[in-house]
Amino acid sequence: MIGTGTLAVVLLVFFVAGIGAAVGLALLVLLANPGPDLLDAEALRIATADGIRTAVYAIAATIAAALVLVLTGYPRDRGTSPGTRPDTARALPPCGPSAGLTCPPAEQGP
Numbered sequence: 001m002i003g004t005g006t007l008a009v010v011l012l013v014f015f016v017a018g019i020g021a022a023v024g025l026a027l028l029v030l031l032a033n034p035g036p037d038l039l040d041a042e043a044l045r046i047a048t049a050d051g052i053r054t055a056v057y058a059i060a061a062t063i064a065a066a067l068v069l070v071l072t073g074y075p076r077d078r079g080t081s082p083g084t085r086p087d088t089a090r091a092l093p094p095c096g097p098s099a100g101l102t103c104p105p106a107e108q109g110p
Contacts, residue, residue, distance in 0.1 A: 028055045 002010075032051030039047060095103035 028058065031055050031058060 032048070032055045095101040
């Protein structure tokens with residue numbers, strides 16, 4: 001069962017994401033708009049293609065910026081494995097006949 005606090009957070013995230021999508025789409029439409037000039041058919045087609053190209057470049061730049069932000073903003077500790085880090089290490093239960101557990105075989109050397 002989901003608590004009311006969790007449900008409220010999920011609904012808020014979906015609401016904000018919907019607003020962000022609407023604002024982003026509106027900005028892309030403004031970016032791709034050829035302007036108020038009266039254009040003939042060929043000039044309008046060229047202006048629309050230029051606007052769409054600009055919008056696609058803006059989307060690609062935003063995705064690249066988000067990727068760089070995630071990769072630099074959340075670095076991983078690559079020096080130790082997760083099981084040996086002090087913040088995640090857990091004491092292993094004892095093994096052997098007295099504990100009722102079988103011990104894993106010892107690692108064999110080369």
